[in-house]
Amino acid sequence: MVDATINNGNKSDGLLTDDGQSLKAKLALATRRNKTKAFLLVAPLLFFIVITFVWPIGVMLYRSVNSPQFTNAFSSTAVVIKDWDGQGLPSEEVFTAFVADMVQARKDRTIGKAGTRINYELPGTRSLFTGTARKAKKLEAPFKESLIAVNEKWANPEIWAAVKRLSSRYTLSFYLASLDLKYDKSGEIVTQPEDRQIYVTLFLRTFWISGLVMLFTILLGYPVAYLLSVLPLRTSNLLMIMVLLPFWTSLLVRTTAWIALLQREGIINDVLVFIGVISDENRIQMIYNQAGTIIAMTHILLPFMVLPLFSVMKTIPPSYMRAARSLGATQFTAYTRVYMPLTLPGIGAGSVLVFILSVGYYITPALVGGRTGTLISNVIAGHMQQSLNWGLAAALGALLLASVLVLYWFYNKIVGVDNMKFG
Amino acid sequence: MALPPYAGPGETLWYYSFRFICGAIFLFLILPVVIVVPLSFNVEPYFTFTSGMLSFDPEAFSLRWYLDIFQNGMADPSQTFGWNWIVDSWNNAQWVHSTKNSFFIAIIVTILATSLGTLAALGLSQSDLPYRGAIMGILISPMIVPLIITAAGMYFFYSDVGLAQTYTGIILAHTALGTPFVVITVTATMISFDRSLIRAGANLGAPPPTVFFKVIMPLILPGVISGGLFAFITSFDEVVAVLFLSGFEQRTIPRQMWSGIREQISPTILAVATILVFISICLLTFVEILRRRSEKLRGITPA
Known part of the structure; x- marks a missing residue:
């Protein structure tokens, strides 16, 4: 707007408002006032977050280098x-x-x-x-x-x-x-x-499990998101509830449900014994180990993959696929060469989101992870509450935070925080 | 997506197997949520279906775990039902106590987070705001930072300022965790908001407060409410910060479930879980209604 005024007026200072001030100065004043107003609206929350959130974390991380x-x-x-x-x-x-x-x-x-x-x-x-x-x-x-x-x-x-x-x-x-x-x-x-030597292994295990969870959510989320995006709106709204209900249900409820399903005397084992796949004494240990953590986390994080995938797939016109088919592509070629590349932004957004969330997971691994399924968060909590080695907890936390921030930076590049949506 | 008439046998097979796979994935999504409901009526203290339950023997079902929610922790659980029983349960039962805490904390958090977050979103949606990206980054950070780091940081900070093991401490912590959801939902609503309506209102002689309450507020209300619901559920579900910050007095439902799962696993947890599932169904329905309403306002209707 400022530029336009300067170009239109023959002399930039020549245009005057009715109270005799130059238009440019008046405009600058108005812009400044708007800026201040916008900032004053944001200020209370910014102040609140800095005091109750950013500052405490900064102080905690300072403990990782400061030990008096x-x-x-x-x-x-x-x-x-x-x-x-x-x-x-x-x-x-x-x-x-x-x-x-x-x-x-x-x-x-x-x-x-x-x-x-x-x-x-x-x-x-x-x-x-x-x-x-x-x-x-x-x-x-x-x-x-x-x-x-x-x-x-x-x-x-x-x-x-x-x-x-x-x-x-x-x-x-x-x-x-x-x-x-x-x-x-x-x-x-x-x-x-x-x-x-435990911590490097633990970091690697955390990344490995997060990677697996990410992979499984892609594998399970992709078909579901596709189906939801091609069905008529009424049906897909109905099926969407199946995705959204777990999303809205308490984390502890879902973890409890997985304990009931997966434990040795649990429902899945009971069913398997009943139909004769396994004998009663060979019940499968599916929980309190890495498998339990991965299954429960995949279930809990699946909606975070389906929702961004769905919103991307919704924007792909079905005529693209028909065009590819009419040009002689087989169903498979049309999918892999036309459809899949168009969904990559959704896969990227969902993957980074799921990975960020799973790297910092605490509750589920603590309850169903047993010894082999615990993640770095659990060890940080252990140092905070049991061994009271706060310096080490802070250092591990700083490394975890650093990796999450790098991922978040990627996420911001791919999708932008502004485009994040829920439900 | 109907099967096209020119589809060959391979395509037909793929069409149906794809639907089957999707059905299986939907089952995977929904089964763990609904499985807790029948299990919570088990008469035995088991986490699985008894043979009696499978043959629908009425004897195998009971409401004892629901009763346990109200009884566990009562001074005198054996007394007959009456006014004194209710008073005793209200004052002493552990689950009742944590339910009161959960609602008390979550409601105050919702009010705080919604007002702070909506104001901030109004500011953020103005293009004049300097350092918009950086400010947005800071405001969103509570959602991104792993909870354990947040909780650890707050544990030290609130201990130093004397807010550890107080309601104030937990409320402040949950408000910080809940505001990003409000900011994001309200900012998203503001993007589709036509700013010329503000000028139109001002042009017709309305002072800024009137414009805000009569023009802006009704239009962004669906976004504000769903943001508020997100803040509510964030606080209602949150357990990591509570683990670090709360004392015995401030324990919430998730905190009680956490110790229930770790220490003395009893089907009472399943009964509580069932109630929580119904609460989330109510919230989900509410959010969906809001979403449809705001879509209708913007002229998008289901086909």
Whole structure:
């Protein structure tokens, strides 16, 4: 509009409104006022979301690099150990500061947290810290010798290397741990021993299961969406209820139903035994494993595939297929060369949506996943609620969030959030 | 899509097998939802059909699990039915308690999310809004971010500000989770809204509030209501945030089901599930009616 005004008026400042101001200035003012008005409408929600949602998540993710539990308790040790070159044992100065900190930490009751923190770096050291702290008050100089006399583990340079690593409040060790890596005693990054490598496998399993669920939803969703798009509107509206009802039904109801269907004494096994496919003692274990997770998640996420596919297929004119047939294509060729390529945007939209949702799934895997069907979310929840290793939970969460955001960016490229629809 | 008259035997076969496959998929979709209904009338504490149920023996069916919803947790479940029984159930029964919580939280969330979300959608639908993409991204993010991350973040935050294990905390969390649905549905309605109607109203001398309530509101109302229903069902169904944020006092129906499935699996859960299925049928019907209405308003009618 601004451009048009400038081009039409011979001199851009020449046109005046009836109150004597230049039209351009007046227009700019009006635009600015509209902008402010639009922003003021959005502001309350934006403010609300930032305060109650974005900010808390930011703070939580900050925990993945920030772990002050150790430096809080051992602040003077943290200062002096920085000069230690990592060779042999630290100097007597460090030991003096360390014992003083320990006495103080026991008094302040921060020793437990510090011990827990160093335990993440070097498993098995928590008891060493809390145990020694109990006797720290009675220790006498020289502290190096007296400390080692209490427990000879203090002569192990690995412990002091870990203490030195924790002397900074910022750490990457949680991210290393989430990728099955760790610092060795000389501070190099190495892979965890075989039996402690769990998280990479878990991430891969999460992506694998999400990929399978995505594939199954495409396989099951495509025919249904096609049928719905070609049937007369009255029939398809009726059949659409079959897709929408599960969509509106509580997640827990659907998960409960799958437990009733799939468990060893459940309906599917009963039917199979009744018709004689399997014998009573060979009932199939279909739940509390990966299969259970995949079946239940496919069912729960299927509507998210059918709906975008349906809305794309609805826009494809049936005359395209007739044209292809009349030009001599077989039914199959017409489908694969004409129809399928036109539905690709729908497949893309549905796939990304299903994948995003399944990567972060928690409830269903927790209830029907058993040991082999759990996903990364379940482990994050475990670290949040049971092992209380919040730093590691935050690091795993950050990696999960990063992968979801990348997918979301793709989704936005393919469909645009504005075009998202429900029901 | 009728079978064309020139179809050969292969095509005919494919036509019918395709319908069969689709029927099987529809069965897969709907069976788990409806299977809980008959199971909830089982007289035995099993999760499967007994032989008595299959032969339609009236003895094999009962309403005991529905009664259990009202009785479980009562101070004196053995008393005879009467006013005191109702009072006891209303005050003490666990499922009744969580039902009250669920509705209380979901209704307040619906009001908050609908008003905040509708305002924001009105702003978002104006082309003048600066940084529209970025703002939309932030407003939609609660729907995209995995729930476990949301719940973990809120757990720390609400603990710090003293809102953990309070109704306020859960209501705020659910409002954040519910608003994206309102924003999306109302924005979608606004796209088809003819903006010249606003100018027409203003031109005829209506002040902006009158234009809003007499012109804009009636036209976008279907979108607002279905957005509100989405916010309601989001809050009503949500369990992850509740797991992290609620105490025993604030437990909702999904939270109660969660512990029911994990700890003491009893068919009472199936009875509750049946009731929830009926609630979702009602909501679905309502949304469908709204959708038809708004299609009619815009001149699209079923053929």
